[in-house]
Amino acid sequence: xKTKLAFLILFVFVSGSALGKEKMPxxxxxxxxxxxxxxxxxxxxxxxxxxxxxTVVLEIVQGGNLILTIPKRTDPKGAFQFKNIFxxxxxxxxxxxxxxxxxxxxxxxxxxxxxxxxxLDLIVGEGGQESPPLEESPMNKTDAPAKKGFNEYQLLxxxxxxxxxxxxxxxxxxx
Amino acid sequence: xxxxxxxxxxxxxxxxxxxxxxxxAKNRSVHFxxxxxxxxxxxxxxxxxxxxxxxxxxxxxxxxxLPLVYKLAGIWAGLEGSLLFWAxxxxxxxxxxxxxxxPAIVNAVLQAIVIFFLVMIVFQADPFTLSGAHPADGHxxxxxxxxxxxxxxxxxxxxxxxxxxxxxxxxxxGLVSGExxxxxxxxxxxxxxxxxxxxxxxxxxxxxxxxxxxxxxxWDPVENAGIxxxxxxxxxxxxxxxxxxxxxxxxxxxxxxxxxxxxxIFGTFITRSGIIQSVHSFSDMTIGLYFIVFLSIxxxxxxxxxxxxxxxxxxxxxxxxxxxxxxxxxxNNFLFVLALVGILCGTLLPLFAEWFMGHKxxxxxxxxxxxxxxxxxxxxxxxxxxPQMSWVKIxxxxxxxxxxxxxALAAAAACVAxxxxxxxxxxxxxxxxxxxxxxxxxxxxxxxxRIEKSFYELFRMAPxxxxxxxxxxxxxxxxxxxxxxxxxxxxxxxMVKGEKNAIEGYEFIYNSADWKDKIDAEGVATxxxxxKDRRAIATLNPALYMYKNQPRPFGQIxxxxxxxxxxxxxxxxxxxxxxxxxELTMNPLISFVWLGGIVMLLxxxxxxxxxxxxxxxxxxxxxxxxxAPKEEIA
Numbered sequence: 001x002k003t004k005l006a007f008l009i010l011f012v013f014v015s016g017s018a019l020g021k022e023k024m025p026x027x028x029x030x031x032x033x034x035x036x037x038x039x040x041x042x043x044x045x046x047x048x049x050x051x052x053x054x055t056v057v058l059e060i061v062q063g064g065n066l067i068l069t070i071p072k073r074t075d076p077k078g079a080f081q082f083k084n085i086f087x088x089x090x091x092x093x094x095x096x097x098x099x100x101x102x103x104x105x106x107x108x109x110x111x112x113x114x115x116x117x118x119x120l121d122l123i124v125g126e127g128g129q130e131s132p133p134l135e136e137s138p139m140n141k142t143d144a145p146a147k148k149g150f151n152e153y154q155l156l157x158x159x160x161x162x163x164x165x166x167x168x169x170x171x172x173x174x175x
Numbered sequence: 176x177x178x179x180x181x182x183x184x185x186x187x188x189x190x191x192x193x194x195x196x197x198x199x200a201k202n203r204s205v206h207f208x209x210x211x212x213x214x215x216x217x218x219x220x221x222x223x224x225x226x227x228x229x230x231x232x233x234x235x236x237x238x239x240x241l242p243l244v245y246k247l248a249g250i251w252a253g254l255e256g257s258l259l260f261w262a263x264x265x266x267x268x269x270x271x272x273x274x275x276x277x278p279a280i281v282n283a284v285l286q287a288i289v290i291f292f293l294v295m296i297v298f299q300a301d302p303f304t305l306s307g308a309h310p311a312d313g314h315x316x317x318x319x320x321x322x323x324x325x326x327x328x329x330x331x332x333x334x335x336x337x338x339x340x341x342x343x344x345x346x347x348x349g350l351v352s353g354e355x356x357x358x359x360x361x362x363x364x365x366x367x368x369x370x371x372x373x374x375x376x377x378x379x380x381x382x383x384x385x386x387x388x389x390x391x392x393x394w395d396p397v398e399n400a401g402i403x404x405x406x407x408x409x410x411x412x413x414x415x416x417x418x419x420x421x422x423x424x425x426x427x428x429x430x431x432x433x434x435x436x437x438x439x440i441f442g443t444f445i446t447r448s449g450i451i452q453s454v455h456s457f458s459d460m461t462i463g464l465y466f467i468v469f470l471s472i473x474x475x476x477x478x479x480x481x482x483x484x485x486x487x488x489x490x491x492x493x494x495x496x497x498x499x500x501x502x503x504x505x506x507n508n509f510l511f512v513l514a515l516v517g518i519l520c521g522t523l524l525p526l527f528a529e530w531f532m533g534h535k536x537x538x539x540x541x542x543x544x545x546x547x548x549x550x551x552x553x554x555x556x557x558x559x560x561x562p563q564m565s566w567v568k569i570x571x572x573x574x575x576x577x578x579x580x581x582x583a584l585a586a587a588a589a590c591v592a593x594x595x596x597x598x599x600x601x602x603x604x605x606x607x608x609x610x611x612x613x614x615x616x617x618x619x620x621x622x623x624x625r626i627e628k629s630f631y632e633l634f635r636m637a638p639x640x641x642x643x644x645x646x647x648x649x650x651x652x653x654x655x656x657x658x659x660x661x662x663x664x665x666x667x668x669x670m671v672k673g674e675k676n677a678i679e680g681y682e683f684i685y686n687s688a689d690w691k692d693k694i695d696a697e698g699v700a701t702x703x704x705x706x707k708d709r710r711a712i713a714t715l716n717p718a719l720y721m722y723k724n725q726p727r728p729f730g731q732i733x734x735x736x737x738x739x740x741x742x743x744x745x746x747x748x749x750x751x752x753x754x755x756x757x758e759l760t761m762n763p764l765i766s767f768v769w770l771g772g773i774v775m776l777l778x779x780x781x782x783x784x785x786x787x788x789x790x791x792x793x794x795x796x797x798x799x800x801x802x803a804p805k806e807e808i809a
Binding site: 007018042055060074083085086102150154156157160161164165167168169170172 | 179183184186187188190191194195197198199200203273297532537539559726747748
């Protein structure tokens, strides 16, 4: 029995290893070269004064879902730059930032092959575009879905736990 | 199914083991808990290896193309698996501890912690939850985590965290029984400290080679979480020496052990709840409430126990003279606690700012550097001062005999550094402090070796003392590495194929950019020849790769490691005409960080070994070196 079990485990691990080496196609835009551009801009208070050392967030949306956020601090001139932005209509990008408890963001843009660099200045405060936070895609959500009651496994665990305490108590009594 | 059932049964069995221990039975069912949790862990690994993408956790952190080695490490890739891994390590730890037949309360405490993790797993973070779909492929592991260091960094950190539960359990048992076994508490703490040092070192190495910004420590909340219990453990490992020798600081030592354990749970909370946004935000769901409840229970229980058993701490000796060895330990502990409070405040500020002011506020690396630089310098000098001091009082001729020459050498080192062009206060102080400590360590070894026969004999006779000195040597090397980072320089290189660039005595020739296929990614890798004195010394291949399901390319840096300077090259972009943009970082002395870490680990391993004889050679050495009259030690 032990030999069979060992053989089974070995077989599964070897199979897994073999599967692991299978070449998988990468996403369609990965054809011949990494075509990427740059999004740069400045964070401006009331449309005029640059805000150095503040946090701006690059929001990346794919298929209508927010899939990634990348925070960055502005430089001493209030400027920021995000490199490695895909030149693909599949992804859209916006810059957001929080200022005095409110959230401001730019419109979403995509980079095309003709446009290697895009400037997105973000105005916060007066003249800025306030917007509610985006919903993250289910894959990146940080909260577990709300559960209604316990499932059968959890109920079993609760019953067994109560039994365990009672058993420990009884064994102590007998002793 | 088998894994889930194993977890469902593990919880009540752990509860039984806990309750039985409370009722006085020793180690009942402790191995059974371990077997069940181990079974669940094996089943989860099995699910990774067999690509069970219908299991949500496997879907999230694996795909068909993921190399086998990362599938085997999949258990700690996300929140649910990490909690299971915590429970597994702790259950194994409880089994090992049970071999020494400790008081029943030790197992009760360890099983209580196992239960906490199992409750979270069973009710909130089940790694075996089925998604209801049968996808052909998974989402895949974050490429940043597909790194050799990530295979061993999390287990080392988790092991360090988990083992801190054992001294905590012994402290609780000591409070209940009234007899505190500081030998066991110290031994387990030093093992936990060793693993935490190892884990943090690996984490720093990972950040250096993977994140591409040329540094190794960014004061990220998760990095801070790993170092907080390290500081309290450092403080304890020093202050416990005073208790062993002078019967002082018993309460303080107990508080430090409790705090170290509390901080490990707090660290796991920060790492896994995603409460403070950081580059480590790989967590998947908020389970903060569970942690807050557990941390509250530990706090209330510990404070209540300390108040209830306050008589245990009466009649302790008090500090008579700050210019004594115990005085040096007091200052050492004060500095460690100062560092701890500073890091804790900086880490939690974004959270409190959001709660009280409604928006996030971050302090950033400059805040931590401002606090840690003076504390670090004070600790560095104290590393050289403390071991030379006498117990109880200052002795005649101390300055002349022990410190005059090291201080003269330190002043000379600072002058040489100044003449060499170093003007920043921190590197200048490190230059002086490093030479000062090295001189005191060398003097200590030479004098002690004159009394005993050889260095080897010294290590055999007094491993704690001389292992500790080796750790101090590692600290010096670490400080030299950190000071070097103040002179890090960064350049942006835009080069066309065949172009040559000369920077800081090195030459770079950009040869080519080629498309590369890896098992689970494809991208562009460049070929850059690095020359020094017109001689090729390395070929660097920084690259950009695209991974399946990832929205941006991931950089892969390449570096040339040198003892005095690292050349660190990251690829930023490759244009249509083949020209490339690189970020070049020159990192002086960074090898000393890794060297210092390794020496610290070696010193700790030496300190763990039991002494050859039962005779307290340390007391004998102190007496012969004229540091402690025998009647005052007794």
